[in-house]
Amino acid sequence: MLLHRYDVVSSTQSVARALADDGAPHGTVVLAEEQTAGRGRLDRRWDSARGLNLTFTLVLRPRIAARDAPLLTLGAAAGLATAFDLRVKWPNDLVTGEGRKVAGLLAEMDTLGDRLAFVLLGVGLNVNQTVFPEALPNATSLAVIAGPQDREDVLERAVASIVAWADHPDRLSLWRHRAHTLGRRVRIGEVEGVATGLRDDGALIVDGVPVLAGELG
Secondary structure (H helix, E strand, O other), rough: OOEEEEEEEEHHHHHHHHHOOOOOOEEEEEEEEOOOOOHHHHHEOOOOOOOOEEEEEEEOOOOHHHHHHHHHHHHHHHHHHHOOOOOOEOOOEEEEOOOEEEEEEEEEEEEEEEEEEEEEEEOOOOOOOOOOOOOOEEEHHHHHHHHHHHHHHHHHHHHHHHHOOOOOOOOOHHHHHOOOOOOOEEEEOEEEEEOOOOOOOOOOEEEOOOOOOEEEO
């Protein structure tokens, strides 16, 4: 693991992009204690307690077609869920069996023609935080679940699980095994019904309707 460690950055995604543009190799990690402009999915702000949690971005350079990039996030989420005995909420959140959020993933990519040049996989993982703002009533952490954690050990396990599973041929099978979403009634935009399966391109099947992107309601 090639680790770039920072105290404060605008966002680990931005720093990782600059490194990737300069040729940073597969597996490069950008870790920061504090982000002044951290972001999650759908341009939401990502806040993390300083010194307690992990906020990092991993540079991935898989040799796959650009159209298969969404599968990398599913594989990474499934690997993380396995490493920390969590479940995956489609498309890229890690939750407890009761649905309380422990982590979120954010993927951005660059392409060369129809191939991937690199993927920046941002990870926000609640590790040792035990008290959360009222605005995050459904949040929890590894420490709440299993007691205080060694953040360095958690980082090593998290990165290893992502690298191992992001482009693993059995990643979708693992995702289905770790899924929190399947079998539950969900709403994504105008589509509402029971999530019955995950298609091989990563689409969630909701009462027979494939949904490739959106936010679970």
